[in-house]
């Protein structure tokens with residue numbers, strides 16, 4: 001008989017102190033029912049990164065994306081207000097905006113030509129004369145909450161969720177001294193990985209544990225023994241003093257400064273900073289066994305004279321990512337093995353993973369309890 005979802009959730013002990021703790025168990029990473037529970041209760045209820053503010057500066061600039069399986073469009077209005085909507089036409093449900101980003105004066109559906117203002121209001125419906133009991137005002141695009149922080153635009157599908165600053169908590173203050181607002185977007189890389197999205201996050205949150213083994217280049221510029229791990233609210237900051245090294249020339253040239261700063265914000269956003277450098281990693285599930293990670297690279301100077309240097313820096317990031325990718329796919333295979341149930345955590349290194357697993361367990365258990373209660377009342 002198939003194990004119930006309640007039983008699978010019950011197998012993780014979130015109260016164990018770190019020295020006694022285990023990871024969330026293997027079924028959490030491979031069971032499609034967990035993936036579905038996450039879609040509603042994690043990705044459908046948390047603030048999700050959808051765009052950069054520089055993509056949405058002028059009236060009519062828009063970005064389309066998918067959040068928790070829902071098509072979303074974010075657009076700057078003529079009144080300069082930033083708005084987000086479900087990108088679903090009120091006529092027969094086609095996607096209204098189909099390009100990933102651009103600028104438009106009207107949001108026009110490609111199917112039958114219905115068009116909406118930048119504020120989402122329904123403006124025109126071709127060949128719709130004679131239709132009775134149709135209230136145009138009730139048929140605008142359905143709005144979604146949108147807020148910005150630094151250069152990032154977030155949406156939240158949950159009307160009852162706390163505002164973005166509350167969700168980010170202490171992260172806002174912790175990251176402020178780094179001045180990331182002075183950096184400029186340079187380039188993007190997208191990776192499709194054959195692993196659960198949580199395998200990618202776990203790999204990120206192991207407190208540098210894997211760095212000396214897997215990332216020899218990166219390891220050459222970090223003072224690994226001094227690596228620190230701070231858990232607070234919904235974020236974990238992993239940080240390391242840096243050392244000057246020519247062991248790996250490209251890494252030494254492009255990863256500089258006093259410290260390396262690696263921020264993770266629950267559930268799926270990572271922000272990595274060195275001097276004059278930031279990259280963000282945004283991981284989203286495709287299904288239980290696959291995820292997509294978007295890497296965006298930012299630099300203090302993105303002028304033509306710095307192009308070659310910046311490209312070299314992106315290549316260094318890519319190399320680290322390639323090293324992580326292979327191991328993440330191996331882990332996903334191992335999680336399906338009958339030989340594996342759950343793993344223990346290093347007290348010195350893996351406190352961030354425990355924070356992640358605890359936050360996730362709380363969201364999934366709350367979500368399951370709500371859906372069970374709703375089913376009983378039905």
Ligand code: FES
Nearest residue numbers: 089091092109112
């Ligand atoms: S579905 Fe958009 S106009 Fe018909």
Ligand SMILES: [Fe+2]
Nearest residue numbers: 203210215324
């Ligand atoms: Fe790594």
